[in-house]
Amino acid sequence: MDKFRIRGGKPLSGTVTISGAKNSALPCLAASLLTAETVTLRNVPYVRDLITMRRLLEDLGCTVLVPELRTHRISAASVEQFEAPYELVKTMRASVLALGPLVARFGQARVSLPGGCAIGQRPIDLHLMALERMGARIEMQAGVVVATADRLKGADITFETVTVTGTENVMMAAALADGITHLYNAASEPEVVDLAELLIRMGARIEGAGTPTITITGVEALGGADHTIIPDRIETGTFIVAAAITGGALEITNCNPRHLLAVIDKLRTVGVTIDQTNDHKLEVAVSGRLKATDVTTAVYPGFPTDMQAQYMTLMTQAEGDSVITETIFENRFMHASELQRLGARIRVHGHSAYVHGPTPLTGAKLIASDLRASASLVLAGIAASGETWIDRVYHIDRGYEKIEEKLRSVGAEIERVK
Ligand code: EPZ
Numbered sequence: 001m002d003k004f005r006i007r008g009g010k011p012l013s014g015t016v017t018i019s020g021a022k023n024s025a026l027p028c029l030a031a032s033l034l035t036a037e038t039v040t041l042r043n044v045p046y047v048r049d050l051i052t053m054r055r056l057l058e059d060l061g062c063t064v065l066v067p068e069l070r071t072h073r074i075s076a077a078s079v080e081q082f083e084a085p086y087e088l089v090k091t092m093r094a095s096v097l098a099l100g101p102l103v104a105r106f107g108q109a110r111v112s113l114p115g116g117c118a119i120g121q122r123p124i125d126l127h128l129m130a131l132e133r134m135g136a137r138i139e140m141q142a143g144v145v146v147a148t149a150d151r152l153k154g155a156d157i158t159f160e161t162v163t164v165t166g167t168e169n170v171m172m173a174a175a176l177a178d179g180i181t182h183l184y185n186a187a188s189e190p191e192v193v194d195l196a197e198l199l200i201r202m203g204a205r206i207e208g209a210g211t212p213t214i215t216i217t218g219v220e221a222l223g224g225a226d227h228t229i230i231p232d233r234i235e236t237g238t239f240i241v242a243a244a245i246t247g248g249a250l251e252i253t254n255c256n257p258r259h260l261l262a263v264i265d266k267l268r269t270v271g272v273t274i275d276q277t278n279d280h281k282l283e284v285a286v287s288g289r290l291k292a293t294d295v296t297t298a299v300y301p302g303f304p305t306d307m308q309a310q311y312m313t314l315m316t317q318a319e320g321d322s323v324i325t326e327t328i329f330e331n332r333f334m335h336a337s338e339l340q341r342l343g344a345r346i347r348v349h350g351h352s353a354y355v356h357g358p359t360p361l362t363g364a365k366l367i368a369s370d371l372r373a374s375a376s377l378v379l380a381g382i383a384a385s386g387e388t389w390i391d392r393v394y395h396i397d398r399g400y401e402k403i404e405e406k407l408r409s410v411g412a413e414i415e416r417v418k
Contacts, residue, residue, distance in 0.1 A: 002397075004390040004404060006381035007413040008363060012248035014410035016239050018255040019045040019401040020070065020229035024191040026094045027168040028198050028229060029053045032062065032074035033101035034172060035202055037224030041072045044229055048398045052092045056084055060098070079106065086112035086143070092398075093117060093165075096124050099147060100169035103136050104176040109147045113140075118370040120329040126166045130157045134170075134177055154179030154218055162187050162299045167214070168195050174216035175204040183214045189300040190259040194230045201225035231280075233259040234306045235400060238375050240264070240284050241310045242407065244272040245317055245383040249285035250410060257282055262303045266311070269293050270318060292320030292357055297327050309335045309376035315355040316344040317383060324353045335373035338366045342384050363388040368395040378403065382412045 020043035029050070032039035044050055046069055054064050054072065061080045065073040082102050089095040093114040102109035114124065128138050128145065134157075136149040154177050159166060167187040172195075174181035186192070188210050196209030202225045205217040236255040243250035244267065257264060257276045264274050264282075271290045275283040292315060297305040305328040315322045316339060326332045333353050336346045341364045345356040363386030368374030374396035381388035390396075393416070396403060404414045 001391060002393050003417045004378065004381070004393050005415050005417050006363070006378070006388045006390070008361070008382045008384040008386070008388060010382070010411050010413060011246045012243050012250055012382070012407070012410040012412060015251040015253060016406050016410055017253050018231045018236050018239070019043075021045070021191055021194070021232040022047055022049055022399045023164070024194040025050055025229045026053055027097050027165070027172070027191065027195045028227065029057060029072065029074065030097035030101055031172055031195060031198055031202070032057065033060070033076045033079065033098060034105050034176060035222040035224060036075070036077040038073055038075045039202070039224050040226040041074070042070065042226070042228040044070050044072050045232065046070060046401045048394065049092050049094060052088060053094065056088050056095055056098060059085070059088070082106055082108045083110040084112060089114050093122060096127060097165055097168060099127060099145065100131065100173035103131060103147045103149050104152055104173040107149050107151070111145045113143050113145060118334060118373070119332045124166070126159050126161060126163050127169045130166065130170045131173060133157050134173060134181065152177035154181040154216070156182045156184070158184040159186065164189050164192065167192050171196060171199060171206060171209070171214060171216055174218060175199050175206070175222060177218035179218055181216045181218070183216070184212065186212055186214045187299065188212060190230055190233060190256075198225055198227040201227055230259065231255045234304065234372070236260055236282070237263045237307045238310050238379070238400070240267055240272065240274065240282070241314050241379055242382065243284040244270070244286050244290065245314050245379055247286050248411070249283070252282040252284060254280055255282060256280065262301055263307055266293065266295055266303055270314065290314065290318035292318040292322035292355070294323045296325040299328070305329060305332065306372050308332060309372045310379055312336065312346070312353060312355060313339060313376040313379040313383070316346070316357050316359055316361065316380070318357045320357065322355045322357070324355065326351050334369040335376045338373070338377055339380055341366065342380050342388070344380070360385065362386050365389045366391070368392045371395050371399045375400065375403070378407070378414070382407065382414065
């Protein structure tokens with residue numbers, strides 16, 4: 001297993017280019033199952049989860065051409081099997097995004113139940129409720145969801161909890177259903193909007209994406225499309241914190257600041273200088289002390305749960321006490337115990353973590369547990385004095401494209417050790 005070796009304490013400076021959003025590329029790749037024509041996706045991030053999704057599509061019978069590293073050309077003209085096997089699903093829960101398209105286009109799907117993961121139990125009951133509401137028959141067979149349907153029908157569906165991939169599964173399934181689907185309490189994340197834009201390019205009739213009420217009018221068939229994935233707002237936020245925590249200054253390009261306004265607003269309150277030079281570029285610097293500031297994660301457009309771990313690392317260097325409250329997942333503070341090993345003063349109590357800062361961080365051996373927790377450990381490592389080793393960096397490779405190369409290019413002393 002690869003490890004990162006980091007020698008911290010160097011202020012970052014230079015330019016970082018943001019990759020495409022993993023959490024948009026995943027549903028967009030799945031959406032290609034909805035048509036026999038070719039779907040071309042550009043700005044696909046070169047990360048493990050997308051390699052997994054590509055393998056899943058190929059196992060189903062799709063042809064996936066990659067004419068250049070970040071362009072995928074998918075054809076689902078000859079899909080002849082409809083199962084997302086446990087081996088794939090257990091490594092990536094987002095495989096559940098094959099469920100909606102397969103049932104909508106082929107009337108059948110077998111998707112292994114994803115099971116929990118490090119950050120929580122993460123059920124898919126809302127996905128299944130929605131498909132049943134649209135006329136699918138759902139059975140459980142030895143841990144596999146077996147869904148069958150003649151033709152899905154439009155339905156009125158209300159999600160009791162906001163679910164991002166649940167919203168995405170319903171949009172994809174309803175696009176080919178017979179009739180109109182109204183989805184209430186839908187997720188409004190930018191990745192949901194990006195998927196809707198792809199589906200509309202494919203011929204879907206969708207209104208309201210980006211708001212809590214989405215209306216989808218089913219059509220007989222969808223066609224191909226050519227679509228560019230939005231920038232990754234979480235990678236953008238991660239690099240803003242990297243500049244702040246090292247007392248450096250970064251230019252961040254190929255980003256979309258409008259997709260992370262809550263993060264930018266919060267970090268400005270902390271004392272990070274963030275200037276938006278244009279629609280796709282941010283200038284980040286730190287002038288003076290960082291001020292401890294509370295945060296509570298929320299669904300979009302609130303402060304994203306996927307930035308909570310990175311923010312906690314920053315708060316260990318801020319002056320004063322801060323309270324970090326996690327409202328989306330039940331167990332997303334694993335990074336706290338690893339940060340304590342570097343010298344951070346953090347107390348976790350239920351859904352809140354209490355951070356006292358600033359505390360000097362000194363390098364240690366760490367183990368990554370999930371994607372965003374690993375990012376928070378890398379941020380701690382580049383801020384800590386001495387040497388930090390991080391094991392199991394495959395977690396971070398799932399969602400960050402060559403993070404060590406991007407960090408090294410702006411002055412961090414970090415290398416991947418096989
Ligand atoms: C998406 O996961 C993201 N993944 C996650 O990013 C992100 O943390 C999460 O949304 C929240 O923003 C992708 O988009 C591939 P949810 P998802 O369904 O869709 C509960 C990362 O780091 N729930 O919005 O799986 C669930 O338990 C990953 O890139 C149900 O109860 O999250 C959670 O408490 C981590 N029943 C809450 O809803 C369901 O059927 C939100 O989950 C579905 C969800």
